[in-house]
Each structure stands twice: as C-alpha cells, then as structure tokens.
Amino acid sequence: MSATGSTVRGTEAKGGAKAAANTAPKSVRRRNAGLGLIAWLAGILFVLPVLWMALTSLHSETDAATNPPSLAAPLTLDGYREFFGAGGGPSPWFSLANSLTASVVSTLFVLLLALPAAYALSIRPVRKWTDVLFFFLSTKMLPVVAGLLPIYLFAKNTGMLDNIWLLVILYTSMNLPIAVWMMQSFLAEVPTALIEAAQIDGARLPVILTRVVAPIAMPGIAATSLICFIFSWNEMLFARVLTGVIAQTAPVFLTGFITSQGLFLAKVCAASLVISLPVLAAGFAAQDKLVQGLSLGAVK
Incomplete structure (x- = not known):
C-alpha cells in the first residue's frame, strides 16, 4: 500500500508541475522564447566567423580571393599541405x-x-x-x-x-x-x-x-x-x-x-x-x- 501511495503521489506531483507550466502567463513564455532566440542568434554570430574560416581554408587561393567568395567552389587541402610544409616551406x-x-x-x-x-x-x-x-x-x-x-x-x-x-x-x-x-x-x-x-x-x-x-x-x-x-x-x-x-x-x-x-x-x-x-x-x-x-x- 505504501509503494502504491508513493507512486500515486509521484504521478500527482508530475501532473501538478505540468499543469503549472501550462498555466504560466503567456507574457512569461513569450519572454523566455525571445531570450532563447537571442541566445541562439548570439551563438550563431560568434560561431559563424569560425565556420567561414574553416570553409575558406578548404578552398584554393584563387577561389578564396574572389569577391564575393564562392560557396560552391571545389574543396581542397592545399592550404593545410602548405602549412605543414608539404610544398617545401618551413615546418610548423x-x-x-x-x-x-x-x-x-x-x-x-x-x-x-x-x-x-x-x-x-x-x-x-x-x-x-x-x-x-x-x-x-x-x-x-x-x-x-x-x-x-x-x-x-x-x-x-x-x-x-x-x-x-x-x-x-x-x-x-x-x-x-x-x-x-x-x-x-x-x-x-x-x-x-x-x-x-x-x-x-x-x-x-x-x-x-x-x-x-x-x-x-x-x-x-x-x-x-x-x-x-x-x-x-x-x-x-x-x-x-x-x-x-x-x-x-x-x-x-x-x-x-x-x-x-x-x-x-x-x-x-x-x-x-x-x-x-x-x-x-x-x-x-x-x-x-x-x-x-x-x-x-x-x-x-
């Protein structure tokens, strides 16, 4: 009986929490959604230059120097080969x-x-x-x-x-x-x-x-x-x-x-x-x- 009672009380507590969440004011939910959207936009804003740098490193020098840059340019590892000295340059x-x-x-x-x-x-x-x-x-x-x-x-x-x-x-x-x-x-x-x-x-x-x-x-x-x-x-x-x-x-x-x-x-x-x-x-x-x-x- 005690185990059954604790299970029932646990179920009631979960139901009460869901009900409280559903009855939250719409203004609070809109504010939380707006803050979440701003956080995602800020994260993307900070990560975008790094992603752009990684994409540019996979292009040839000619494609990387185009203005505006071409996203559909063929990918290559020549930049990394030259960095690691494969082209006769100094080793890093x-x-x-x-x-x-x-x-x-x-x-x-x-x-x-x-x-x-x-x-x-x-x-x-x-x-x-x-x-x-x-x-x-x-x-x-x-x-x-x-x-x-x-x-x-x-x-x-x-x-x-x-x-x-x-x-x-x-x-x-x-x-x-x-x-x-x-x-x-x-x-x-x-x-x-x-x-x-x-x-x-x-x-x-x-x-x-x-x-x-x-x-x-x-x-x-x-x-x-x-x-x-x-x-x-x-x-x-x-x-x-x-x-x-x-x-x-x-x-x-x-x-x-x-x-x-x-x-x-x-x-x-x-x-x-x-x-x-x-x-x-x-x-x-x-x-x-x-x-x-x-x-x-x-x-x-």
Whole structure:
C-alpha cells in the first residue's frame, strides 16, 4: 500500500508541475522564447566567423580571393599541405612545440605562485589585503608596448634573445596578477572549518594547500589555468620582438604566410584553424570545470 501511495503521489506531483507550466502567463513564455532566440542568434554570430574560416581554408587561393567568395567552389587541402610544409616551406612543428612549452610551463609556474598568494589573501588574509589585490591588478594597467624596449635591452645584454625561457618568465609575470585575483575569490569559498581540522591533525601549510584547499578549489584552479594558457598561447608582441628562429612561437609562424606578393588567404585560414585547435581542445576538456569555476567565485 505504501509503494502504491508513493507512486500515486509521484504521478500527482508530475501532473501538478505540468499543469503549472501550462498555466504560466503567456507574457512569461513569450519572454523566455525571445531570450532563447537571442541566445541562439548570439551563438550563431560568434560561431559563424569560425565556420567561414574553416570553409575558406578548404578552398584554393584563387577561389578564396574572389569577391564575393564562392560557396560552391571545389574543396581542397592545399592550404593545410602548405602549412605543414608539404610544398617545401618551413615546418610548423617546432613553433607549435615552442608555444606549447611556453604556455604549459608558464601556467604551471603561475599556479605554484598564485595558490599560496591567494590563500594568504582569502583564507588567511593579511592586513590591507584589498590594497595588495589592487597592487596586483595595477600591474596590468601599463600597456605592454611601454615596457617592450627595456625588456628587449635587458634580454640583449643578458644573451636571452631568442630563448624560450625568456618567454616563460614573461608569460608567468603577465598572468600572475590575473591568476591571484581570480583564485582569491575562488579560495574564499573554501570552508575554514576543514582547514582548522587539518591544522589540529598536525598538517602543515604545503599539505593543507595540496590535499585540502586544492581539491575543493579545483574548478577555480581549472578556470584560472585555462585562461592563463589561452593568454600565453595567443601572445604575439613579445614573441615577435624577442624571438627569431629558435624560440619562434606559433602566432609568429602564422604571420609568415602574409606576404606582399601572391595570394595567401586560404593558407592563413588553414594555419589559424590548426593553431586554434589546442585552445579549443583545452576548452572542451575543461568545460565542466570551467563552468563550475566561473560560478564558484560569484555565488556567495
């Protein structure tokens, strides 16, 4: 009898929910439909340039340069073959490896430095911690080009030009203020009772950071890591000025396809699509953690 009663109550609850949905005001349903349509249009607007770039990369240079472009033009992989050096050009693998090294290593350094700093500013706040956060953020107010000449002279005098480790240091210093600012809000959501319990058990600070704080704040750490990786991967100004052949990154390699003679649109689109794939793959891999991390620091 109890099982039958619970089944009946469940059926009645579902019927009540459907009835409430059907009796919702028409104005609310129209508003929700309008918001959904706007969201779909905005999504299509953002995705359309990427789809157009992918389609252009599959055309020949002559078809890609037509105005207006021809959608019915025959498809070819010549742009990708030239990008990967099949036509006798330079191979992109070394530049891709440099970008991957600089982005991954600098992101790891940023996390190692930002996690203790964010812990000190959120869970164990220091005096005037808001001023400290503002100081971190103020370092991003200086235009990058304003510090380009001093950094170039320093790299030249120390023999660090065309060195991938110089980019690692620069990317770490560039992304560290943003990482500290983001992770401070994420770590503020960590329950202090767990940290106090770990301290009572005799856990020291490195153990607390790695075994208590980091697992709880993992969505925020993943979001911070992804943003730092994207910023490092896409950076081109320092890489263009401070590197040559040995430490050339993928964005700098991409600019080599833009010439003053001949057609290059299909090759540039193919190269841009390939170079964007690591960022897209990282975004899809960390999609769930990214959404949780972005909402973690916002919900109080």
